[in-house]
Amino acid sequence: MSQSHMDDQARLQENTGLPPNRNLKGRFGFGKNKRPRKDLQNGVGYIFLSPFVIGTILLTMFPILYSLYLSFTNYSMGGTPEWIGFGNYVHMFNNDAMFWQSMEVTFFYAGTAVPLRLIFALFVAIILNKVIEMVGVYRTLLYLPSVVGGSVGVAIMWRQLFGNEGAVNGVLSMLGLPTHSWLGDPNTAIWTLVILYGWQFGSSMLIFLAGLRNIPTSFYEASAVDGARPIQQFFKITLPMLTPVILFNVIMQTIQGFMAFTPAYVVTAGDPINSTLLYILYMYRQAFEYFNMGYAAALAWVMLVIIAILTAIIFKSSQYWVHYEDK
Amino acid sequence: MEHKKKVRLKKIIQHTLLIAFTAVMLYPIVWMAGSSFKESSQVFINPHHIIPSEWNFENYIVGWEGFGGITFSTFFMNSIFIATVATVGSVLFSAVVAYGFTRINFKGKRFWFVVMMLTMMLPFEMVMIPQYIMFNWFGWIDTYLPLILPSFFGVPFFIFLIMQFIRTIPKELDQAAMIDGCNSISIFFRIILPLVVPAMMTAAIFSFYWRWDDFMSPLIYLQTPQKYPVSLALNLFADPDSVTNWGALFAMTTLSLLPIIVVFFIFQRYIVEGISTSGLKS
Numbered sequence: 001m002s003q004s005h006m007d008d009q010a011r012l013q014e015n016t017g018l019p020p021n022r023n024l025k026g027r028f029g030f031g032k033n034k035r036p037r038k039d040l041q042n043g044v045g046y047i048f049l050s051p052f053v054i055g056t057i058l059l060t061m062f063p064i065l066y067s068l069y070l071s072f073t074n075y076s077m078g079g080t081p082e083w084i085g086f087g088n089y090v091h092m093f094n095n096d097a098m099f100w101q102s103m104e105v106t107f108f109y110a111g112t113a114v115p116l117r118l119i120f121a122l123f124v125a126i127i128l129n130k131v132i133e134m135v136g137v138y139r140t141l142l143y144l145p146s147v148v149g150g151s152v153g154v155a156i157m158w159r160q161l162f163g164n165e166g167a168v169n170g171v172l173s174m175l176g177l178p179t180h181s182w183l184g185d186p187n188t189a190i191w192t193l194v195i196l197y198g199w200q201f202g203s204s205m206l207i208f209l210a211g212l213r214n215i216p217t218s219f220y221e222a223s224a225v226d227g228a229r230p231i232q233q234f235f236k237i238t239l240p241m242l243t244p245v246i247l248f249n250v251i252m253q254t255i256q257g258f259m260a261f262t263p264a265y266v267v268t269a270g271d272p273i274n275s276t277l278l279y280i281l282y283m284y285r286q287a288f289e290y291f292n293m294g295y296a297a298a299l300a301w302v303m304l305v306i307i308a309i310l311t312a313i314i315f316k317s318s319q320y321w322v323h324y325e326d327k
Numbered sequence: 328m329e330h331k332k333k334v335r336l337k338k339i340i341q342h343t344l345l346i347a348f349t350a351v352m353l354y355p356i357v358w359m360a361g362s363s364f365k366e367s368s369q370v371f372i373n374p375h376h377i378i379p380s381e382w383n384f385e386n387y388i389v390g391w392e393g394f395g396g397i398t399f400s401t402f403f404m405n406s407i408f409i410a411t412v413a414t415v416g417s418v419l420f421s422a423v424v425a426y427g428f429t430r431i432n433f434k435g436k437r438f439w440f441v442v443m444m445l446t447m448m449l450p451f452e453m454v455m456i457p458q459y460i461m462f463n464w465f466g467w468i469d470t471y472l473p474l475i476l477p478s479f480f481g482v483p484f485f486i487f488l489i490m491q492f493i494r495t496i497p498k499e500l501d502q503a504a505m506i507d508g509c510n511s512i513s514i515f516f517r518i519i520l521p522l523v524v525p526a527m528m529t530a531a532i533f534s535f536y537w538r539w540d541d542f543m544s545p546l547i548y549l550q551t552p553q554k555y556p557v558s559l560a561l562n563l564f565a566d567p568d569s570v571t572n573w574g575a576l577f578a579m580t581t582l583s584l585l586p587i588i589v590v591f592f593i594f595q596r597y598i599v600e601g602i603s604t605s606g607l608k609s
Contacts, residue, residue, distance in 0.1 A: 041432060055477065056446060138349060256450075
């Protein structure tokens with residue numbers, strides 16, 4: 001009885017934001033607590049949380065701080081770190097043409113591939129939402145590319161597909177169109193990677209589809225009574241109702257886009273003339289091919305700051321375009 | 328009557344377009360599987376054909392022999408080992424942590440929850456270098472420990488997924504068990520754990536194919552080819568400067584995707600639901 005009462009109490013406070021029931025304080029020995037008291041079980045709580053707490057401290061918090069320290073050193077594998085202040089950052093911004101090249105490539109890649117994937121996903125989700133028969137089959141099959149998409153196998157497949165004697169050129173010559181060296185031309189190589197990213201639209205599509213299903217049909221019925229046309233319904237109902245889901249997708253996909261590595265490593269190896277040198281590939285080379293660990297740590301920190309800023313901007317901008325139902 | 332006809336025509340057009348679109352999207356995968364049955368010399372003749380003029384299974388036998396005296400049996404066993412152990416660890420410990428977050432009140436819970444949401448957004452690549460140096464101190468380079476151990480601390484995405492699921496279980500169940508004399512630990516094992524199996528299945532499938540696909544970690548940590556998982560072995564096998572047997576390459580590439588595709592088709596219900604709920608509620 002008392003247990004469930006306490007729970008109700010806690011729930012009530014959470015829901016209403018009302019001050020806690022003062023009567024309970026003395027009775028449970030939390031008199032000094034100013035905050036709403038709950039049945040605190042610190043010991044048990046941390047037993048259950050311990051894997052996560054230990055893991056986070058060991059594998060995230062410490063490494064991130066350690067890498068900040070490393071970024072101010074000239075550490076290379078095997079040597080001892082020597083403090084060089086902002087040396088790495090100064091070199092990066094002033095003298096490292098590869099750094100700027102990889103930045104340019106990565107921004108271009110993320111700036112094209114992420115919108116391509118999201119627009120594609122939204123478009124297909126809207127169409128699938130209208131179809132009644134066999135929707136499960138389409139959904140499953142169209143999701144398949146994003147299931148296998150991140151693998152080395154698909155990257156190799158992509159290389160063969162766009163190779164000089166690959167299937168894409170095969171189709172083109174069958175249609176009597178000129179073939180092209182897709183991977184050999186610096187202007188087209190990056191596009192093969194962009195298309196590879198867009199091709200894996202499946203998981204975003206599923207999230208959009210679930211979001212579409214959550215929009216109450218009464219909204220459409222009511223607006224139809226008022227004489228709204230489908231186009232109007234799309235821009236006045238569907239899109240606004242979907243914005244929270246779009247926000248989530250934009251953030252996750254942007255981060256993922258900036259982190260792309262396997263396609264650049266396997267499909268193009270950063271070639272031709274560094275036109276597909278994605279940032280993480282460059283960082284990988286600095287760290288594990290040239291063993292400039294300090295410099296690579298600085299590269300990682302620069303990217304971390306960039307994605308933090310981008311995420312913050314997206315979040316901040318969301319108040320202007322994301323529609324929350326309960327507001 | 329006229330209206331009915333119109334609706335049917337619309338449906339037919341709709342499905343024709345959808346089927347055509349799906350076919351284009353799946354073409355690369357089907358093309359590769361088809362090419363794996365072509366004779367090596369035929370691979371580049373009419374390369375876009377998906378059905379080989381003559382079915383040829385030799386590629387699989389030749390490809391399986393691998394390279395450097397190590398067959399793909401070794402690589403597949405390695406991948407299965409890594410994926411299985413990492414998956415069991417990540418799912419079990421994610422459930423433990425998720426229970427702590429949803430059912431127990433303790434000081435600092437809010438703080439750790441925020442930390443978890445932040446780690447969920449923090450890409451692995453950003454901590455890869457210091458982690459590598461750290462595992463190097465421990466002498467763990469060229470072992471599976473750096474690939475497997477991190478999953479035993481719980482994976483934020485799975486913790487979140489299982490938390491969403493635990494929230495749907497009525498608290499009265501816990502309370503009834505508590506009255507019967509169960510403590511938090513036995514409530515977790517006897518009541519919560521059996522009930523969250525569906526969410527754990529979803530997490531397990533994701534974990535399995537993330538581990539199976541994982542390329543970056545094996546690439547930086549493993550040195551001995553004997554220890555390579557399929558992803559890394561395949562990349563070496565497919566080195567564009569040395570490949571001569573294209574048919575065998577297609578065959579092994581197809582095989583490397585097969586486990587993921589099979590798991591996907593068997594368990595797709597869990598995956599579709601998992602993505603839909605986790606994506607919506609956050």
